[in-house]
Amino acid sequence: MKPNTLRLYNTLHTWVGLMAGWALFIAFFAGAITVFHHELHVWQNPARLEGRHATEVQVEGPAIDAFVQKLVAVHPDAANSVFVGLPSKEEPDFNAYWQNKAGEWLTMNGARLNGDAAAQQQTSLDHVTGELSAFLNSLHYSLGLDTGGMYFMGVISVLYGLALVSGVLLHLPRLKKDLFAVRPGRNLKRFWMDAHNVIGLFSLPFHLIFAVTGALFCLSLIMVMVFNVLTFDGKLMEVVPRVIGAAPEVTAAGRPSPTMPAAQLLAIAREHGGERFTPEAIRFQRYGDANAVAEVRGDSSRALGNGGAVGIHAAANEPNAGQLIANQTAGGRDGNHALYSAMYALHFGTFGDLAVRLVYLLAGLAGAFLFYSGNLLWIETRRKTRQAEQPRVHRLLAQATVGVCIGTCIGVALCFPAALLWPERAVSVVFWPVFFVAIAWSLLRAPVRAAVELLYVAALASLTVPLSNALLTGDHLFVAALHGRWAVAGFDIGAIAMAVGYVALARATARRARNGPAESVWALRSASAEGAPQATMRKVDAS
Template identity: 85%
Template sequence: MKPNTLRVFNTLHTWVGLMAGWALFIAFFAGAITVFHHELHVWQNPARLEGRHVTEVQVDGPAVDAFVQQLIAAHPDAANSVYVGLPSKEEPDFNAYWQDKSGAWQTMNGTRLNGDAAARNDTSLDHATGELSAFLNALHYSLGLGMNGMYFMGVISILYGLALVSGVLLHLPRLKKDLFAVRPGRNLKRFWMDTHNVLGLFSLPFHLIFAITGAFFCLSLIMVMVFNVLTFDGKLMEVVPRVTGATPEVTAAGRPSPTMPAAQLLAIAREHGGDRFTPEAIRFQHYGDANALAEVRGDSTRTLGNGGSVGIHAAAAEPEAGKLIANQTAGARDTNHMVYSAMFALHYGTYGDLAMRIVYLLAGLAGAFLFYSGNLLWIETRRKTRQAEQPRVHRLLAQATVGVCIGTCIGVALCFPAALLWPDQAVSHVFWPAFIASVGWALIRHPARAAVELLWIAAIATLSVPLSNAILTGDHFIVAALNGRWAVAGFDIGAIALAAGYVALARATLRRARGGPAESVWALRSASPNTQKTEEPAALERV
């Protein structure tokens, strides 16, 4: 490859990485934890505060019917279209979502529905969006900034893909030579560059998956709206539900008719979904109407696109009662549903068992490290040797990188004890103040001092995860592990390991600040403006 071409790819890789690096660090760090989305529910389950542990949950048909009927009696708007999450070990209560007449989303669970009038009328989404696993997921795909944040992350995913392609092309000529070349020693800059390159190459398949599927999920609505106007004459929007679900959107007949019992609907879904299919939710359209439909959604084991659904005519007194509308489960779905389900599974790792999800966890954390180390390497590579005063932009970039990246680690760690201490409050009330304080601290401190200080704070904040669990629930990782509750013990053990990593990184950063080149923005000592040229090789050897 020609030198000019390599220079173009190097420039593209560098600047795209810098522009997207901070957002991608947040997305990867939160996304790595979100791989264990269901286990997060177990860890933060308020029942553990009372010494109760859910071991098994049986989905009872009459209980589903009673919940839906009680919900519709309290909130009639839910009859038009309501999504009912069935109880599970991770979420041992019913959860329902629907839109009111104004189009605003509402939510309700079994506990509040059986409570007093105030509880029954409290349909705010704060109960769902502020919960730990939901907030981390939102942080992953939208930086916690809603729809605008999701569109922004879609653009970032495209830039991320460009950085991947340019990085591969950049290192392709020396791929065979440098594939396993991680050279420790006095030249720390070369060691971190080798580590950055090797991690990037070995995790490339995961990064390509994340970039492609991330752009698809975040920008799909915009793409549909554009194609709807330009190509499909405004008719595409009505087709979308058939691509993502098993039932079309229908209008109510306006004629009352009892809806089939949930036990029958679940039995029909299991029959068509096969032995590997486990129902997890039911979406009812026009409950109690002659045009009632039910869509039973769930997961199938041993398949890539594990998510699927079965559509059923659900009006009990009508001729088509119990007849199948569509079967979009593994082995029976059409191509559109197969691709959509596979992309979701590939992005979140839902198709694999524990070992695969641990691989996704490590790939996510390694990806976060790539973006952090990439920014730091760029700053150090452009250091002006034999120059006491470095460009102001380099110092600001170093401070911002430290504040955003380590601030994210601190904020996410503190969300865990917050979820146990204040289960009725949104954990975002803890994350954002911690994040903003970290960024502010980094901007007023020397970059090296800020990095060391914030890394120590991150270690302490991360240790608060197992400590808060032990103090507030008594279910610390030793007790949980001995009783086979690895969903609890795993988070505590992982937090301890992560805290140890922060301590090691803080110590390494301090050593580099004290012994590295004095003109670096990471040095705590000042460089002399009269540094001799003969001193340069020795200084560079310590970079």
């Protein structure tokens, strides 16, 4: 490859990585944890505060019917279209979501629905969107900035893909030489560069998956709107639900008709979904109407596209009662649904068991390390040797990188005890102040001092995870492990491991500050201070 071409790819890889690095660090760090999305519910479950640990839950049809009928009686808008999450080991209560006439999303669970009139009117989503798992998920796909943040992350994903392609092309000529070339020693810059390259090469398949699927998920609505106008003559939007679900949007017939019992609907879904299909939710449209349909959604074990649904005509007194609309489960779905479900499973690692999700966890943390180390390497490569004053932009970039990246680590760690201390409050109330305080601290301190100090703070923040769990629930690491509650013990173990890693990184950064080049922004001593004794020695020699 020509030298000019290599320089072009190097420039593209560097600047795209710099522009997208901070956002990608947040997305990867939060995304690595949300691989265990369901386990986060178990860790935070307020019932654990009372010693009631989650057990196996049996869902019966009559209980589902009673919940939906009471919900529709209290909130008639739910009859138009309502998602009903079935009780499970992680979520031992019903959860329903629907939109009112103004288009606002509302929610209800079994406990509130069976309460007094005031409890039945508590339909706000605040307690759902503010919980630990939901916040970390939103931090992953939108930086916690709702729709605008999601579109922004879509653009970042596109830039991320460009950085991957340019990085691969840049390293192709020396791929064999660099593949296992991690050279520890006094040259820490070379060691960090080797580690950056090796981790990037070995985790490349995961990064390609995340870049492509992340861009498609975040920008899908925009792409649909563009194609709807330019190619499909305004008819694309109406068929989108058929691509992502098993039942089309239906209108009310205006004739009342009882909806089929949930037990029959679940039996039909299991018959068509196969023995590996486990129902997890039911979406009812036009409940109690002659045009009622039900979409039983669930999970098929040991399938790449594990998420799926079965659409059923659900009006009991109609000729088509119980007839299949579509079977979009593993082994029975069409090409569109197969592609969509496979993309989702590949992005979140839902297609595998614990081993696969642990690999995704490590890949996510390794990806976060790549963006942190990439920025630091750029700063170190651009420093002026034997020059006391470095460009101010390098210092600011170093300070911002330290503040954003390590501040994210501290904020996420402190969200865990916050979720136990204030289960009804949004953990974002803790994350954002901590995040911005870390950035402010990094801007007020020398980059290396801020990095070492914040890394030690991150270690302490990580230790609050097992500590708060032990103090507030009594279900500490050893108790949870002895009783096989690894969904609880796993987070405590992971937090302790992260604390050890932060301490090790802080010590390595401190050594680099003491022993590295004096003109570096990561040095504790200045080049001018180091040069003064040398100048004095030269004068003595001359005399």
